Amino acid sequence: MEAEGTPRPEELPDPTRTGLPPEQEARRIEAVRRYDILDTPPDGAFDRIAALAARLFDAPVATVTIVDADRVWFKAAYGLEGVTQTGRDPGLCTSAILTDEPLVIPDTLHDAAARANALVTGPMRVRFYAAAPITTRDGHRLGTVDVLDTRPRRIAPDQTAALTDLAALVMDQLELRLSALRMLRVERELVDVEHAARERAERDRTEIASYAATLQSTLLPPTLPRVPGLEAASHYATASVSDIGGDFYDVFPLGRDQWAFFLGDVSGRGARAAELTSLIRYTLRSTALLEPDPCQVLRALNSALLSHPTADSRFCTLVFGTLAPDPANGFTITLAGGGHPSAFHLQPARRDGPARAASRAARVDLTGGMLIGVLPGVFIASRTLRLLPGEALLLYSDGLIASRSSHGARFDEIGLAAHLTHHAAANTALxxxxxxxxxxxxxxxxxxxxxxxxxxxxxxxxxxxxxRTPAGASGTTRTSTPLEGEDTG
Structure with a gap:
């Protein structure tokens, strides 16, 4: 009996047309079936990615494609009215899924494989083609994010990198969708087994926790990128093993020695919070590539949340920042805040030279910043600071300052400032x-x-x-397990 999702032999195309060995192609088609994406209705997230690709390249056409056994199906097609699929002929998408690297064809008429493609010989007369493969975690290339133009052209390396990032965003959406489908199936199973034995209920609870952890992992970066001269570290703890948390963070490159980072908290919990977090991460990452002002990035996110069909229940608090090397030393950081607890700037004691300064943890005041996704005329608070060598910046969610300490008192912002100041005083470099x-x-x-x-x-x-800290180091630590015997979710 064939496994579910495994293609039948007659479904597989001729390997001389695909360029892949039969066994590898069979596994790739099986991965395509696994994500259950073929012939699904239009999806705003994928449509926005295609539109963004077209804007980034100033091109008339951009697509998000899935390469099936005998066709190339368009999940999103910007600039191609009424087109849903095309034949799987040698040339464009079929060539783009042969390697992990982006495929760039400056002039299709000078490419042996592309010049015979229907998009090149047909009414569109495509002369430029660039594509990045959409690659699963286990290495299967499902399809591509493509940019097409009717004139030959060349692109810069950072544009190629941006196309790769967009393909990774598509993969994130596919993983999130797959996890959500699995969660939905589990929830339906729980209704069916409501009156089952305790042992069965415990097994189901373990399964839910596993799916929640899987979905949670797709919303957080697995590692933080290496930034020359900067050390980055993070931690995430959810209050419940059986639910998806609403906190999130990220660090990512903007190009030209500039980087962006953010930390925030969405409304609600569970699958809706996961969907909202994914929308926020995608919007921030894509907007930051086009808009250098952090305040404008948050205003764009505010508009995106307000335009969503369920805008009345979608909002978040957020701190978004950019950093760039300072010519004098260290980094220049610009922060924008919307309703989120202020960051802390940690400075160690300066014991060298005539100007000695005491250690401190200075609150980076972002007072006045409004919740993102509530009102159209949102006010965004902004601050710019220098992060000198040996200094640090801390962003955190309000779960830290809403807890009770071992003395029973609420560990508020004042307690956090005192704790950080003590830490700064005990270290000459933070x-x-x-x-x-x-x-x-x-x-x-x-x-x-x-x-x-x-x-x-x-x-x-x-x-x-x-x-003791190497320049450019980074690390991510995460836990999704509360204290033993506790589940506050």
Whole structure:
């Protein structure tokens, strides 16, 4: 008996047309079936990715395609009215899924495989083609994000990298959709087994936790990127093993030695929170590539949330920032805040030179910033600061300052400032990983764990003199398990 989703032999195309060995093509088609995406209705997320690709390349046509056994199906097609699929002929998409690298054809008439393609010889007369493969975690290339033009042209390396990032965003959406489908199936199963035995219920609860953890993992970066001269570290803890948290963070490159980062908290929990988090991450990442002003990035996100069909229940708090190397040393950071707790700027004691300064944890005031996704005329608070060598910046969600300490008192922002100041006083140079380790150790002392999900993101500029922290280091630590015996979700 054939496994579900496994293509039958007659469904597989001739390997001389696909360019892939038969066994590899069979596994690839099986991966396509696994995501259950073929012939599904239009989806706004994929349509926006295709439109963004066209804008980034100033091209008339951009598509998101899935390469099936005998056809190329368009999940999104910007600039192609009424086109849903095309034959799987040698040339464009079929060639683009043969390697993990982007395919760029400056002039299709000078490419042996592309010149005979129907899009080249037909009414469109495509002369330029660029595509990045949509690749699964286990290495199967499902399709492509394509940009097409009717004139020959060349593109810069950063545009090629941007196309690769868009393909990765498509893969994120496919993973999220797959996880949501699995979660839905599990929820239906739970209704059917409501009156089952306790042992069966415990097994189902374990399965739900596993799916929740899988879906949660798609909403957080698996690692943080290496930024020269910067150490980055993060921590995430959810208050419930059986639900999806609403906190999120990310660090990503903008090009030209510039980087962006954010940390926020969405309304609600569960699958709806996961969907909202995915929308926010996609909007922030794509908008930041086009808009250098962090305040404008948050205003664009505010408009996106307000235009969503369920806008009345979709909002978030957020701190978004950009950083760039400062010519004098360290980094220049610009922060924009919308209703989120203010960041902390940690400065160690300066003991060298005539101007000695005491250590401190200065609150980066973003007071006045409004919730994102509530009102059209949103006010965004903004601050610019210098992160000197040995200094650090901490972003956190309100789960940290809503908890009860071992003394029973609420660990509020004042308590956090005092704790961070003590940490700064004990170190001549502040490292992001050490700050995160210190705060996670603190969380472990809370009697019932954090009151809500906790997300932490620390950034530190490498010391001017060699120290224990290598320049450009990064790390991510995460846990989705509350204290034993507790489940506050």
């Amino acid at each position: 490292g992001a990983a050490a700050i995160i380790d210190d705060l996670t150790s603190l969380l472990a002392t809370f009697p019932v764990g954090p009151a809500d999900d906790v997300a932490l993101l620390a950034l530190s500029a490498a010391p001017a003199t060699p120290g």
